[in-house]
Amino acid sequence: xxxxxxxxxxxxxxxxxxxxxxxxxxxxxxxxxxxxxxxxxxxxxxxxxxxxxxxxxxxxxxxxxxxxxxxxxxxxxxxxxxxxxxxxxxxxxxxxxxxxxxxxxxxxxxxxxxxxxxxxxxxxxxxxxxxxxxxxxxxxxxxxxxxxxxxxxxxxxxxxxxxxxxxxxxxxxxxxxxxxxxxxxxxxxxxxxxxxxxxxxxxxxxxxxxxxxxxxxxxxxxxxxxxxxxxxxxxxxxxxxxxxxxxxxxxxxxxxxxxxxxxxxxxxxxxxxxxxxxxxxxxxxxxxxxxxxxxxxxxxxxxxxxxxxxxxxxxxxxxxxxxxxxxxxxxxxxxxxxxxxxxxxxxxxxxxxxxxxxxxxxxxxxxxxxxxxxxxxxxxxxxxxxxxxxxxxxxxxxxxxxxxxxxxxxxxxxxxxxxxxxxxxxxxxxxxxxxxxxxxxxxxxxxxxxxxxxxxxx
Numbered sequence: 001x002x003x004x005x006x007x008x009x010x011x012x013x014x015x016x017x018x019x020x021x022x023x024x025x026x027x028x029x030x031x032x033x034x035x036x037x038x039x040x041x042x043x044x045x046x047x048x049x050x051x052x053x054x055x056x057x058x059x060x061x062x063x064x065x066x067x068x069x070x071x072x073x074x075x076x077x078x079x080x081x082x083x084x085x086x087x088x089x090x091x092x093x094x095x096x097x098x099x100x101x102x103x104x105x106x107x108x109x110x111x112x113x114x115x116x117x118x119x120x121x122x123x124x125x126x127x128x129x130x131x132x133x134x135x136x137x138x139x140x141x142x143x144x145x146x147x148x149x150x151x152x153x154x155x156x157x158x159x160x161x162x163x164x165x166x167x168x169x170x171x172x173x174x175x176x177x178x179x180x181x182x183x184x185x186x187x188x189x190x191x192x193x194x195x196x197x198x199x200x201x202x203x204x205x206x207x208x209x210x211x212x213x214x215x216x217x218x219x220x221x222x223x224x225x226x227x228x229x230x231x232x233x234x235x236x237x238x239x240x241x242x243x244x245x246x247x248x249x250x251x252x253x254x255x256x257x258x259x260x261x262x263x264x265x266x267x268x269x270x271x272x273x274x275x276x277x278x279x280x281x282x283x284x285x286x287x288x289x290x291x292x293x294x295x296x297x298x299x300x301x302x303x304x305x306x307x308x309x310x311x312x313x314x315x316x317x318x319x320x321x322x323x324x325x326x327x328x329x330x331x332x333x334x335x336x337x338x339x340x341x342x343x344x345x346x347x348x349x350x351x352x353x354x355x356x357x358x359x360x361x362x363x364x365x366x367x368x369x370x371x372x373x374x375x376x377x378x379x380x381x382x383x384x385x386x387x388x389x390x391x392x393x394x395x396x397x398x399x400x401x402x403x404x405x406x407x408x409x410x411x412x413x414x415x416x417x418x419x420x421x422x423x424x425x426x427x428x429x430x431x432x433x434x435x436x437x438x439x440x441x442x443x444x445x446x447x448x449x450x451x452x453x454x455x456x457x458x
Contacts, residue, residue, distance in 0.1 A: 045375050046143075046299075046302055046375065047302070047375050047376070047377065047403060047434070047435050048296050048302045048303070048304075048372060048375060048376040048377070049133075049134060049137065049302070049303050049304075049376075049377050049379070049431070049435070050292065050296070050303075050304045050305070050306065050363065050376065050377070050378045050379070051120075051121055051133065051134060051167060051304075051305045051306070051378075051379045051380075051381075052305070052306045052308065052359075052360055052363070052378065052379070052380040052381075053117055053120060053167050053305075053306070053307050053308060053380075053381065053382065053383070054308045054353075054356035054359075054380065054381075054382055055114075055308070055309070055325075055329075055382060055383065055384075056324065056325070056328070056329040056349065056352055056353070056356075056382065056384070056387050057329065057332075057349075057382050057383075057384035057385050057386055057387035057391075057395070057396065058077065058349070058353050058382065058385065058395075058396035059077065059332060059334075059346045059347070059349035059350040059353060060334055060335075060385070060386075060394075061334070061335060061341070061343075061346045061350070062075045062076055062077050062346060062347070062350035062353070063076075063077050063078065063350070063353060063396055064097075064099065064409070065078065065097055065409045069092065069407055069408070069409055071092055071095075075347055075350055075351075076350075076354075077350045077351075077353035077354040077357060078095075078097065078354075078357060078398075079354060079357075080354060080357045080358040080360070080361035081095050081357065081360075081361055081364075081398075081400070083361065086358075086361070087361045087362065087364070087365040088365045088368065088369070089365075089368065091361060091364045091368075091400060091406075092406075092407060093406050093407040094364070094373065094400050094401055094402065094406040094407075095398065095399070095400050095406050095407065095408075096398070096399040096400070096404055096405075096406055096408050096409075096410065096458070097397070097398055097408070097409045097410070098397040098398075098399070098410045098412065098427070098455075098458075099394065099397075099409065099410065099411045099412060099413060100394050100411060100412030100413030100417070100422055101394065101395060101397050101412060101422060101423070101424040101427060102385075102392065102393045102394060102395070102419065102422045102423060102424060103116045103119040103120065103383070103392040103393075103395055103424055104419060104420065104422065104423035104424065104425065104445065104447075104450045105119050105122075105123050105124050105125055105128070105423065105425060105443050105444065105445040105450055105451065106118065106119030106124075106125050106126075106392055107392055107393065108125065108445055108446060108447060108450065109125030109126065109127065109445075109446075110125070111125040111126045111163070112384075112390060112391070112392040113383065113384060113390030113391075113392065114164040114383060114384075114390070115163045115164050115383070116383030116384060116392040116395075117163070117164050117165070117166065117167055117307075117383040118163045118164070118166070118167075118169075119383075119392070119424075119443075120167050120381055120383065120424075121133040121134060121167045121168065121169070121305070121428070122169055122173075122443060122444075123423075123424070123425040123428050123442050123443020123444070123445075123451060124173075124443045124444040124445070125444075125445075126163055127173075128173055128443065128444045129171070129172055129173045129444070130169075130171065130173075130442075130443060130444055131169055131170055131171040132167060132168050132169040132305075133428050133431060133432070133442070134151050134153075134168055134303045134304070134305055135151065135168060135169065135170055135171070135176070135303075136171075136432070136442075137303060137432065137435055137437065138150040138151040138301075138302070138303040139151075139170070139171075140171065141435075141437050143302065143303070143435060143436075144301065144302060144303050147299055147300060147301050147302055148193055148300055148301070149188075149189065149295070149300055149301040150301065150303065151168070151301055151303035151304060151305070152179075152185075152189065152292060152295060152301050152303070152304040152305070153168045153176045153177070153178050153179065153304075153305050154178055154179050154180070154185060154288050154291075154292060154304065154305065154306050154307070155178030155179070155180045155288075155306065155307035155308075155309060156180060156281055156284050156285050156288060156306075156307070156308055156309050157180060157271070157272060157273035157277065157278070157281055157284070157309035158178070158180065158272070158273055158307065158309035159177060159178050159179070159180045159272065161175040161176075161177055164383070165307070165309075166178070166307070167305055167307055168305045178305075178307055180271050180272065180284075180288075181268070181271045182265035182266075182268075182284060182287035182288055182291060183264065183265050183266070183267050183268075185265075185288065185291050186261075186262075186264050186265055186291060187264075189291060189295050189300055189301075190261035190262070190294075190295075190300070191264075193261075193300065260298075261294070261298075262290065262291065262294050265287045265291070266287075268280045268283075268284065271284060273309055281309075281316065282316050285308065285359055286359075286362065288306060289306070289359060289362050289363045289366060290366055292304050292306065292363070293363060293366030293367050293369075293370060294366075294370070296367065296370070296372055296376065297367070297370030297371070297372050306363075308356060308359065316355065317351055317352065317355050320348065320351060320352070321348075324348075324352050327348075328345075328348040328349050328352060329349060329352070329387035329388065330387065330388055331345050331348075331388065332345045332346070332348075332349045332386070332387055332388045333345050333388060334346075334386050334388070349387070353396070356380075357380070357398070360378060360380045360398070360400065363378060364378060364400055364401070367401070373401055373402060374401070374402035375401075375402060375403075376401040376402065376403070377399060377400075377401045377402075377403035377404070377431065377434070378398075378399070378400040378401050379397075379398075379399055379431070380396075380397075380398045380399075380400070381395050381396060381397050381398070381424075382395050382396050383395070393422075394413060394422075395424065397424065397427065403431075403434050404434065404458055410457045410458065412457065418449075420447055420449035420450050421449075423445075423449075423450040423451070425442050425443045425445070425450055425451045425452075426453055426454055426455040426456075427455045427458070428442040428443065429441065429442045429452075429453060429454045429455070430454040430455045430458050433454055440452055440453060440454070
């Protein structure tokens with residue numbers, strides 16, 4: 001392959017949100033990946049998925065809904081979801097709280113505690129090779145092929161790609177780097193699609209896009225030539241891929257004419273944790289959420305992840321210590337069947353949980369304002385349940401939006417449940433099915449019961 005051909009293929013890979021090394025792997029763009037599911041037909045109303053990771057587990061004593069699905073009892077960490085004054089309306093009826101799901105595939109292989117983030121969307125331990133849920137749906141199933149970006153992978157404060165710092169993975173277990181600077185996110189998401197008002201700058205952008213369309217045309221010709229040499233069983237898949245590329249070209253044209261971008265965010269001197277950027281983290285988080293919501297509303301993408309780093313090392317919450325990690329989460333002592341716990345340790349962690357949920361509620365508010373909440377699924381969870389034990393059992397699981405019926409608390413951890421029945425992989429299967437992918441498996445584990453079957457309670 002000459003350099004011109006390679007650069008054109010790499011352009012398409014970037015346009016679909018892939019690494020250049022995956023550009024020739026057409027099979028990776030289809031939903032016949034490791035799970036064996038067939039490509040899903042496009043729904044009349046496209047669904048959107050946003051997954052949010054927050055650290056520190058949960059203070060169970062204040063996390064569980066009260067009787068009658070009460071989210072407003074004193075100190076409840078779920079209060080932001082039923083706060084019409086703070087977030088424009090109550091999202092109580094769009095909320096599903098699931099108690100008792102374990103990161104079982106990670107637990108089985110020792111990928112737990114802070115490393116449990118690896119299992120959250122992959123349903124696999126450190127040695128897993130399957131894509132995360134967002135990339136499986138967007139890339140392998142082709143549900144992100146008709147938007148300019150197949151997915152957005154965002155974070156706050158942490159752009160590392162180590163096992164405890166990522167939730168988005170390509171097939172093969174390769175972590176996707178996060179974008180943590182809102183101004184760079186804006187340039188990537190909107191700056192490449194919206195024509196500038198300056199005439200000369202607009203002309204340059206048009207010329208670049210013509211070159212990009214030429215690259216797409218070139219690759220289409222290569223794929224059409226390949227189609228003539230493929231067996232009949234593979235032609236349908238290739239046709240699907242070609243159709244997605246042509247739709248991508250139309251999307252680019254649409255955005256030149258229609259989508260109204262938000263204002264470009266302010267520039268922050270520092271955005272990485274440890275660089276003195278901590279004082280900006282609250283503002284950066286809000287901007288990342290607003291940009292993500294606008295991108296979903298404009299159909300720039302339908303899939304996004306947001307990795308909330310250790311935001312609490314910054315005194316973001318009045319009266320809280322500087323280091324929540326050690327001073328709050330590690331000191332938490334839960335109440336259980338064997339010990340009464342230490343009530344004085346519950347409230348600080350609940351306050352931290354409530355802060356994280358306020359950011360999720362902000363996303364729901366923005367999606368609602370843009371009119372896309374009913375077609376969106378927001379999935380918020382953590383790498384741990386009890387943070388003092390670094391336990392990845394009973395991780396706090398919250399679903400919001402219009403994909404699943406809300407206003408529900410689903411308790412799974414009864415004595416009749418086996419450990420395999422509590423695996424959060426079943427939730428990942430249910431999400432796949434809700435997005436039109438008919439599969440009964442997701443993730444990798446030695447025990448096949450962990451990765452098989454949907455969450456029937458949902």
